[in-house]
Amino acid sequence: MGRHELASQRRKSSALMAAVIAPVAVFFAVGGSTHPTAAKEAAPVVAESDSPVGLQLVAAPTDYLRQDTPVGVAAASRMRMVSRFLPAGVASERGLQIRTIQAARSISDAFPAIHQIGGVRADALRWHPNGLALDVMIPNPGSAEGIALGDSIVAYVMENAGRFGLQDAIWRGMYYTPGGGAQRGGYGHYDHVHVTTTGGGYPSGSEVYLR
Template identity: 65%
Template sequence: MGVAAVIAPAAAFFAIGGDVHMTARPAPESEPVVVGDTMPCCMEIVAAAAMTPSIGQAGFNAAPDRMIAASRYRTVDRSLPVGIAPERGLQVKTILASRAISEAFPQIPSIGGVRSDALRWHPNGLALDVMIPNPGSAEGIALGNEIVAFALRNAKRFGLQDAIWRGVYYTPGGAQRGGYGHYDHVHITTTGGGYPDGDEIYFR
């Protein structure tokens, strides 16, 4: 009499990951982005492969590795690929934020980083300008809001100091409106974490 045993796979699913530019014609300021509850960003996937060993005629003389295959583990590469921002001169937390945003939002056309500025954030590799396609459209505004929410959810991991979008200044402690500009891009400032030495691996 044949017996069929099915071992169902088990899987853990992952969730994912300073300067002021005024427009020529100031746009109305937005309501602050509200960050909802999310799952942790950096869970590792470990899946068991499904197996249906047939005992039947082989009986108990079959090789143990064929009969008692519990699970198979696969290695998951959790490293983030290089993003779209030029990384030269960026500090490690800024690079992590840039790579994570590039991966999470592939529709972003460009991310600016180090540049000359009267304030220290961009020249010192502490800031990013995440450019928003069609920033005045409903879709563009929604995308900017999503990026701000993503940055705030990952504030500790990114060493987030602040984000600025559509006249609102965001910090991990809250948001405030009033004359902050940034209507075509989301400005993100990190605490830096020092300059890379070339051996860093940035994880999701």
């Protein structure tokens, strides 16, 4: 075999080897490490607000990947699908107005430790009978954990005051308003967080409640 023929065969072999190795290298670069300590936490990717399917991609917890996760699905496994639509929570929505329903569903979704939320009931004041108020019942309300949970719920509704149309919240003798902050007084409410909204009217059945 001549030198020119031998060189030509070597060039063809090198080109073939490069064609095989390149996709493999890209595959491993995209897949990332399967070792839990080496994997970087994925940044959340949020769907556009007009997404027709109502879903969003969020970063999975750091322990979502196990050491035995195949390399080929490692990157995809760092994401999980979450619906943008809030399901009905623990509160009965009968007689509640739109913003009160939004608040009730959001509290149920954000605080799974809450198992009971009161809504419409007879009362001398108009808030509960008109579907404008919620009673978020706190498990073990006198314990340190119960007090911390109630404090967290008050902070949450205050942070989302615009979205809920929040008028006020009451918890452990404190009266909270979006514009005025907290006032101490004889307001009671030591076993539940009282939440009042501006209502927004009664639902027609076509409403969509979003996270």
